[in-house]
Amino acid sequence: MTTHSLSMLAVAVSVAVSATSVQAAEQASAAKADKNIEQISVLGSRVANRTATESTSPVDLIDADDLNKGGFTELGQSLQATAPSFNFSRTQVSDGSDLFRPATLRGLQPDQTLVLINGKRRHNQSIFGLNGTVGAGAAGTDMNAIPLTALKGVEVLRDGAAAQYGSDAIAGVINLSLNDSTGVTTGYVQAGSTGEGDGDTISMGLNRGFDLGDEGGFINFSLEYRDADGTNRAQRDTGGSVDVPAGTLSDEVRWGQGNADSEFTSVFYNMALPFGETELYSFGGYSNRTALGNGFYRNFDQAAKNVVQVYGDGFLPRIDNEAEDISFLLGLRGELTPDWSYDVSAVYGENSYDFTSKNTLNASYAAEYVANNPDASDADIAANAGPTGGYSGGFRFDQTTVNADLNGIIDIGRSEPLYVSVGAEYRKENYEIVPGEEASYACGLANSDSSYPAVNDSSVFAECGFQAYNGLRPEASNKESRHSYAFYVNAETLITDAWQVSTALRYEDFSDAGDDIIGKLATRYEVTDDFAVRGAISSGFRAPSLQQSAYTAYTTNLGAGGVLLQSFTATAGSDFPSALGVDSLGLESSENLSAGFVYNVTSDLSLTVDFYHVAIKDRITLGSLMSADDVSFSAEAVAALNATGAQQANYFSNSVDSTTKGVDIIASYRTDLYDGNFSATFAGNINETEIDDVNAPEGIPESIALDDLQRSFLTDGQPGERATLTFEYDRGDFNSMLRFNYYGETDVKYFGNDHIGLPDELSPTGEFKDTSTVESAVLVDVNVGYQLTDELMLSAGIDNIFDVTPDELGEDEALDFITNKAFKYPVRALPYGFDGMTYYAKLSFSF
Numbered sequence: 001m002t003t004h005s006l007s008m009l010a011v012a013v014s015v016a017v018s019a020t021s022v023q024a025a026e027q028a029s030a031a032k033a034d035k036n037i038e039q040i041s042v043l044g045s046r047v048a049n050r051t052a053t054e055s056t057s058p059v060d061l062i063d064a065d066d067l068n069k070g071g072f073t074e075l076g077q078s079l080q081a082t083a084p085s086f087n088f089s090r091t092q093v094s095d096g097s098d099l100f101r102p103a104t105l106r107g108l109q110p111d112q113t114l115v116l117i118n119g120k121r122r123h124n125q126s127i128f129g130l131n132g133t134v135g136a137g138a139a140g141t142d143m144n145a146i147p148l149t150a151l152k153g154v155e156v157l158r159d160g161a162a163a164q165y166g167s168d169a170i171a172g173v174i175n176l177s178l179n180d181s182t183g184v185t186t187g188y189v190q191a192g193s194t195g196e197g198d199g200d201t202i203s204m205g206l207n208r209g210f211d212l213g214d215e216g217g218f219i220n221f222s223l224e225y226r227d228a229d230g231t232n233r234a235q236r237d238t239g240g241s242v243d244v245p246a247g248t249l250s251d252e253v254r255w256g257q258g259n260a261d262s263e264f265t266s267v268f269y270n271m272a273l274p275f276g277e278t279e280l281y282s283f284g285g286y287s288n289r290t291a292l293g294n295g296f297y298r299n300f301d302q303a304a305k306n307v308v309q310v311y312g313d314g315f316l317p318r319i320d321n322e323a324e325d326i327s328f329l330l331g332l333r334g335e336l337t338p339d340w341s342y343d344v345s346a347v348y349g350e351n352s353y354d355f356t357s358k359n360t361l362n363a364s365y366a367a368e369y370v371a372n373n374p375d376a377s378d379a380d381i382a383a384n385a386g387p388t389g390g391y392s393g394g395f396r397f398d399q400t401t402v403n404a405d406l407n408g409i410i411d412i413g414r415s416e417p418l419y420v421s422v423g424a425e426y427r428k429e430n431y432e433i434v435p436g437e438e439a440s441y442a443c444g445l446a447n448s449d450s451s452y453p454a455v456n457d458s459s460v461f462a463e464c465g466f467q468a469y470n471g472l473r474p475e476a477s478n479k480e481s482r483h484s485y486a487f488y489v490n491a492e493t494l495i496t497d498a499w500q501v502s503t504a505l506r507y508e509d510f511s512d513a514g515d516d517i518i519g520k521l522a523t524r525y526e527v528t529d530d531f532a533v534r535g536a537i538s539s540g541f542r543a544p545s546l547q548q549s550a551y552t553a554y555t556t557n558l559g560a561g562g563v564l565l566q567s568f569t570a571t572a573g574s575d576f577p578s579a580l581g582v583d584s585l586g587l588e589s590s591e592n593l594s595a596g597f598v599y600n601v602t603s604d605l606s607l608t609v610d611f612y613h614v615a616i617k618d619r620i621t622l623g624s625l626m627s628a629d630d631v632s633f634s635a636e637a638v639a640a641l642n643a644t645g646a647q648q649a650n651y652f653s654n655s656v657d658s659t660t661k662g663v664d665i666i667a668s669y670r671t672d673l674y675d676g677n678f679s680a681t682f683a684g685n686i687n688e689t690e691i692d693d694v695n696a697p698e699g700i701p702e703s704i705a706l707d708d709l710q711r712s713f714l715t716d717g718q719p720g721e722r723a724t725l726t727f728e729y730d731r732g733d734f735n736s737m738l739r740f741n742y743y744g745e746t747d748v749k750y751f752g753n754d755h756i757g758l759p760d761e762l763s764p765t766g767e768f769k770d771t772s773t774v775e776s777a778v779l780v781d782v783n784v785g786y787q788l789t790d791e792l793m794l795s796a797g798i799d800n801i802f803d804v805t806p807d808e809l810g811e812d813e814a815l816d817f818i819t820n821k822a823f824k825y826p827v828r829a830l831p832y833g834f835d836g837m838t839y840y841a842k843l844s845f846s847f
Contacts, residue, residue: 056502058159060154071781071797073190075176079156085662086105087104088143093257093293098293100144104140106662109619110140114172115173123399125140126396130555132755147268149224152181156174162541163518166486167542187206192838194231195803198231199231201226201227205224213274217274218271219270221267228261232258233825235823236249239300257824260293269284269285270283281332285325285327288325292320295469310361310366310382319355319358320355342407352394354393354395362439362465362466363467366385368448369445392469392471393472400428402425403425405421405422422487422490423489431478431480433477433552433553440466441466476553482512488506497526498527501521505517505518512544522536533595540591541587569651572585581699596609607666616660624709627647659690660688679726679728680726683724685722716829719745735785736783738782743831743832768817769814774830779832783796795841806826
C-alpha cells in the first residue's frame with residue numbers, strides 16, 4: 001500500500017541543492033546564460049570558507065589537511081574533531097564495539113545518516129550495536145573502514161535529504177571525496193602512545209596517482225596500514241580466587257577495560273578515463289580489520305559459567321573480531337547535447353563481520369562429562385571440558401546499486417533557465433547470519449535440549465555455549481534479500497538575482513516494506529551582498545534494514561542484580577514479538593524544517609547559524625531485554641520466550657515518535673598575522689531529542705514497547721552540546737594548531753542502578769546512583785609541524801593534553817559493585833573515551 005508523506009508539502013515539493021542539478025549548472029550554464037549560479041553541493045564543490053555560505057542548506061567542507069591534523073588515524077575520530085554535529089561515541093565490553101563505533105549526525109541514529117563516496121551510495125555494515133549502546137539496533141556505515149590516505153576531502157550536509165538521495169538521509173549526508181591527484185607520491189609514517197604508556201600505535205599510508213591517456217585521465221592508489229596495542233584502565237578486583245578470599249584485592253589486574261589490540265589494512269583506488277565526450281570512471285577498495293576484545297571477567301566461583309578444573313582463578317573471555325569490506329564501482333558519463341549530460345553507474349559493496357572466541361569455555365561440556373562420569377578426577381574433567389575457543393559465527397551484507405541520471409537546463413523564457421535532473425535507482429540487498437561451530441552454542445558434547453548440573457555446584461545448571469560471545473546457532477542462521485527502485489526529479493533556478501529556489505520529488509518502493517513519495521523545498525535569499533537567509537522544508541523516510549528485519553541471535557547480557565543471562569533477539573514477526581502485538585516492521589517517516597542565515601561580517605569573518613527541527617514517526621528501535629516476569633501479563637508471550645530456551649528476549653518494533661531540534665553555529669575568521677596566516681574557527685551544536693509518543697500495541701504496556709533504558713539512550717545518550725574552537729597559524733616552514741573540544745554530559749540508565757537493581761544496603765554509602773553519567777569536559781589538542789625539506793615534513797602533537805577522563809566510579813555506582821571494583825570508568829555513552837592523553841610524531845613526505 002502506498003503511503004504519502006506530503007502533509008508538509010501542500011505548498012511545494014522540495015529540495016536543497018542537489019548534486020545532479022549543480023553538475024548540470026556547471027556543465028551547461030555557460031551555453032545558456034552569461035551569469036552562472038555560484039552554488040555549493042554536498043558532492044564535492046569547493047569554496048574558500050569552511051562552511052558553504054552560498055548554499056541553500058548547511059554544508060561543512062573539510063579538506064584532507066584538516067582531517068589529518070590532530071594525530072587521529074581513524075576517519076571517525078577526525079570527523080568528530082572537525083564537524084559540529086557529528087558524534088562518534090565509544091562503547092566498551094559490547095559485542096562488536098571493539099571494531100565499529102556508531103557515527104551519528106544531530107543526535108539521531110547511525111542508519112539515519114547516508115554516506116556516499118564520490119557522490120555514490122556506500123554500503124552499510126552487517127552488524128549493529130546491541131542493547132545498552134548508543135545506536136543500538138542501527139546498522140550504519142562503518143566510517144573506519146575507509147582510509148584517511150584515500151581522501152581528498154569530506155562534505156557534510158546537515159539537513160534532511162531523503163528526497164534527493166533516498167532512504168537513510170533523514171539526518172543528513174556525508175560524502176567522501178577520493179583523491180584524484182597524479183604525478184606526486186605522498187605518504188606518512190606515524191607513531192604514538194598514551195600517557196599511561198600503553199596503546200602503542202604505528203600507522204603508515206601511501207598515495208600515488210598516474211596519468212591515463214592524454215585527455216586528463218587518471219588513476220590514483222592509496223595504501224594504509226595501522227597496528228595498535230590495546231589499552232587497559234581496569235584495576236585489581238576483589239572477586240577472589242581459589243587461593244584468595246573474596247573481598248581481597250587480586251594480585252594483578254584481571255579484567256579488561258579499554259581499546260582492543262587491533263590491526264587495519266586497506267587499499268583504495270580512484271580512476272577516470274575520458275574519451276571524446278564520454279568518461280569512464282571507477283573506484284573501489286578493500287579493507288580488513290581485526291581486534292581482540294574481551295567480555296566481563298568470569299569469577300572462579302560462578303559455577304554456571306566456569307569450571308575450576310580448567311580456570312582455577314576464573315578467566316577473562318576474549319573475542320577476536322574481524323571485519324572485511326569490499327567495494328567496486330563502474331560508471332559512464334558524458335554529454336548528450338551541449339545542454340544535457342548523463343551519468344550511469346553501478347556500485348557493489350559488501351561487509352562481513354566474524355567473531356572467534358578465545359580463552360573461554362562451554363561449561364556444559366564438563367557438566368555433561370561429570371553427569372556421565374560422577375567419579376571423574378579433576379584431571380579427567382579438565383581433559384574433557386571441551387575447547388577453550390573457536391568460531392562463534394558471523395554476519396554478511398552486500399548491496400548493489402544502479403543509477404541512471406540525466407542533467408540539463410530548460411529555457412523557461414527568463415534570464416535564468418531551470419536546472420533539472422531526473423533519474424532512477426535500483427538497489428539489491430542480501431543479508432546472512434552464519435552459525436558458529438557446534439561447541440560455541442551446544443549444550444554438552446551431545447548438544448542436548450537441556451543442560452546439566454554445574455561441575456562445581458550441582459544446585460545450578462551449567463550454561464550452554466561459549467562465554468562472552470555465545471555462538472550463533474543454526475536455527476538462528478538466516479538468509480534474506482530484497483530490492484528497491486526509485487524515480488526522482490530535482491529542479492532549481494533563480495527567481496531573481498537574489499532569490500534562489502530548489503525543489504525535489506522522489507518515489508521509492510521497497511519489496512519488503514512498502515513505498516513512499518517524499519519531497520523537499522529549499523530557498524536562499526540574499527538580503528544584501530553580505531547577508532542571506534536560507535531554509536528548507538522536507539519529508540523523508542527510512543525503510544527497515546535487513547539487519548533489523550532479519551536479525552536473530554543468542555547473546556549474553558546483564559539481567560537484574562547484575563547477573564549475566566542468556567538472551568535472545570527474536571526476528572520481526574516471530575512468535576515472541578507477535579504475542580506482544582508486533583507482526584512486522586514498517587517505514588519510518590520524517591518531517592524536517594530548517595532555517596538559518598549566512599553573514600559575511602567582513603572579508604575575513606563569516607558566520608552561519610542554522611536551526612533545525614526533525615520529527616520522526618514510527619522510529620525503529622531495538623527493545624530492551626524482557627524476562628518471563630516482565631511479560632507475565634501474556635501467557636502466549638511467556639510460552640514463546642520459554643520456547644527459545646533463553647532467560648530474556650527482545651525484538652525490533654516501530655515503537656517511537658520523536659522530535660529532535662537544535663542549532664548549528666559556525667564562525668570562521670582568517671587574517672594575515674606577523675608574516676603568516678592565522679585562522680580561528682568555532683563550530684558548535686546544541687541538540688535535544690524528545691519522545692513524543694510510544695507506539696504500544698493495544699493491550700500492551702508502553703514499558704514493553706520502550707522502557708526507560710532505551711529511552712535514556714535516545715534522549716541523553718549523546719551530548720546535548722558539542723563545540724570545537726580551533727586556532728591555526730602558519731608561517732614559512734612552520735605550522736601549528738590548537739583545538740579546544742567541548743563535550744556535553746551524557747546520562748543513561750544502563751549500568752546505573754535503575755538497570756541493575758541492587759539493594760541499596762549493599763552500597764557502602766547506603767544507596768546506589770540510578771544512572772550512569774559521563775560528565776561534560778573540555779579536551780585540548782596541540783599540533784606543531786615543520787617543513788624539513790621540500791619533500792619532508794615533521795609534525796608532533798598531544799591530544800587531550802590535560803589528560804581529561806570521565807569521573808572515576810565511586811562506591812555508590814552499581815557498575816563498581818558488579819565488577820568487584822575492577823572498572824575504573826563508565827563503559828557506555830562515552831563521547832570522548834577514557835584513555836586520557838595521547839601523543840604522537842608523524843613524518844610526512846611528498847615527491
